Amino acid sequence: MSHSEVVAQLEDGMTIGIGGWGSRRKPMSLVAEICRSDVKDLTVVTWGGPDLGLLCAYGKVAKAVYAFASMDSIPLEPHFRAARQSGAIETMEVGEGMxxxxxxxxxxxxxxxxTRAGMGSDVMKINPELRTVTSPYDDGETFVAMPPLRCDVGLIHMNRADERGTGQFLGPDMYFDDMIAMASDRCFMSAEKIVPTEALLEEGSIHTLRINRIFIDGVVEAPRGAHFTECPPDYERDEAFQAEYAKTGSDAEAWDRFRSTYLDVGSHEEYLAAVDARSDEGSAT
Amino acid sequence: MSDDTTNGSASPTRADYCAIAVAECFRGDGEIMANAIGNMQAIGGRLARASFEPDLVMTDGVASLAANDIPMGVPDAPKVVEGWMPYRNLFDVVWSGRRHVMMGATQVDRFGNQNIACIGDYAQPKVQLLGVRGAPGNTVNHVTSYWVPKHSNRVFVETVDVVSGVGYDRAAALGEAESRFHEIRRVVSNLGTFDFDTPDHAMRVRSLHPGVTIDEVVEATGFELVIPDDIPESRAPSAEELRLLNEVIDPKNFRGNEVPG
Known part of the structure; x- marks a missing residue:
């Protein structure tokens, strides 16, 4: 599939789940394609990073479902902050365990x-829809009854994939990408490289084949598709670019320059070309 | 090289006392996972393991468990890997209870309720911070401590804006079964150490770092602390602990950047 074919599957008001964690192995090329589309009013379920920030900055987010939003080396996500502080988005903020x-x-x-996570904390107050459940056994302990975070569409990014939807992570952490896929009615996966099925075990051990094609509905080849988040071992985070992005959170002019230079372009390939031009000439903003 | 640095007689800094106080939080923990969220927490945790709590299990900050003493801020330092700990498995450890986490706190109140979510009204916060992260689950599953690098009445507040980590009053209100794994062991700041060893688990001054007066602490605390008649001075680092800090664990002095002077 192409990026635009994936995003054509999205409809206004849908709930989308996004894989990765913070500023790590995020399906950024698909996120950017959403930003370029007309889709709106999304509920975004994410281990929040710049994926959530970009979608907020483009006004695509009606509601964010998250435990945190961070860019790791830069602790706070600037555009998510701006959206929260202006009251622009609804939220469901829960503990990580929840x-x-x-x-x-x-x-x-x-x-x-x-789950015990949430009991006694203000997540029960700020999410009044959450209920508790009492053990039917003799202990009688009360727990948070965490409802399903069901998604219409999941989006994940892997190091390698085959055409049919088997996905392979080669970095140190899988995060929860398989769970995002299983929590979603349909899941689309981008990958650094699509390889023949018989070549997958040349890339990594059987333990790395953690995305099962029964949960995947389409594959997009997206080299550097997680840029500027990290995607080891293929590449580290582009810290300079992330820092440039971070500065646009509280500076409308810088944001306009940033988005017109990098994001409001025709395709992921043009995005990469703009990023590389920056590397040659220094910051475009 | 001066004698002062080679024989360990250089007088310890405030940051050294803080590192010791953080390390002391883990004393007696035995073979559990010590998770340190932040530099001073990691320095103290590693110091505890390198000295009096050798069985602690610690991550390298990514997805590996490192069995050796790795220095702060040296990504290429040799690592003895003793396990794989991706995020998924970290939750297994949280839920097992065999973990002591030391987090930060943007706000903390007299019963140890902690806030890292946002400042102001949750619906439209004045300042959006990280989000509640793992604090709700951590605090009801296993031991939690907090590190505050800059003690002030903006951090030590009467009431936190969003209870992310659960304190003793909230835990007690849950009931016996629900609160049985709850323990806020200690709060360490740049001024002293604080615990909840009081009848109603209100925060108590446990020790003051050298040079700190109780008036200074009271002034910088937005609620009434329990103040015992005799307040001990925080424990001084031994010569060996200073060597470990300076040469092995924190040669780049991250702790001094966090707590100057």
């Missing part, structure tokens, strides 16, 4: 999963 349970419940088609 987020895991929500993905798990969605993948298992359950109405909830019990």
């Amino acid at each position: 987020f895991v349970m929500g993905l798990m419940a969605a993948g298992q088609r359950l109405p909830f999963l019990p």
Whole structure:
């Protein structure tokens, strides 16, 4: 599939789940394609990083579902902050453990999963829709009944994939990408490189084949598709670019220059060309 | 090279005391995972393991468990890897209870409720911070401590804006079964150490770092602390601990950047 063919599957008001973690192995080329599209009013379920920030900056987000938003080396996500502080988005902010349970419940088609995470904290206050459940056994302990974080569409980025939808991570951490895929009615996967199925085990051990094609509905080849987030071992985070992005959070003019230079272009290839031109000439903004 | 640095007789800095105080939080923990969210927390945790808590298990900050003492801020330092700990597995450890996390706190109140989510009204915050992150789950599953590099009444507040990490009053209100794994062991700041060893688990002054007066602490705290009659001075680092800090764990002095002077 192409980037635009994936984004053509999205409709206004949909819930989308995004893989990766913070500023790590995010499907950024697909996120940028959403920014270039007319899709709006999305609910975004994410281990938040610049994916969430960019979608906020483009006004695509009606509601964010998250436990945090961070860019790792830069602790706070500037455009997510701006969206929160201007009251532009609805939120469902939960503890990380609750987020895991929500993905798990969605993948298992359950109405909830019990967890201690959240009990006693203000997540119960700021999310009044959350309910508790009491153990039916003699202990009688009460838990948060974490509802499923079911998504219409999941988007993940892998190091390698085959045409049919088997995905392979080669870095140190898989994060929760398989759970995002299982929590989603349909999941689309971008990959640094599409290889023949018989070549997958030349890339990494059997333990790295963690995305099963029964959960994947389309594959996009996207070299540097996670840029500027990290995608080891293929590449590290582009810290200079991330720092440039971070500065645009509180500076409207810088943001306009940033988006017109890098994002409001025709394709992922043109984005990469603009990024590389920057490397040659220094900051475009 | 001066004698002062080679024989370990250089007088310890405030940052050294803080590192020791952080390390002391892990004393007695045994073979559990010590997770340090932040530089001073990592320095103290590594110091504890390199000295009096050798069985602690610690990550390298990414997805590996490192069995050796790796220096802060040296990504290429040789690593003895003793395990794989991607985020998924970290939650298994949290839920097992065999973990002591030391987090930061943008706000903390007298019962140890902590806030890292946002400042102001949640619906439209004045300042959006990280989000509640793992604090709700950490605090009801296993031991949690906090490190505050700059003690002030903007951090030590009467009421936190969003309870991210659960304090003792909230835990007690949950009930016995729900709060049985809750323990806020300690809060360490640049001024002293604080615990909750009081009848109602209100925060108590446990020790003051040398040169700090109780008036200074009271002035910089936005709620009433429990102040014992005799307040000990925070424990001084030993010569060996200073050597470990200066030569092995934190040769680039990240701790001094966090707590100057």
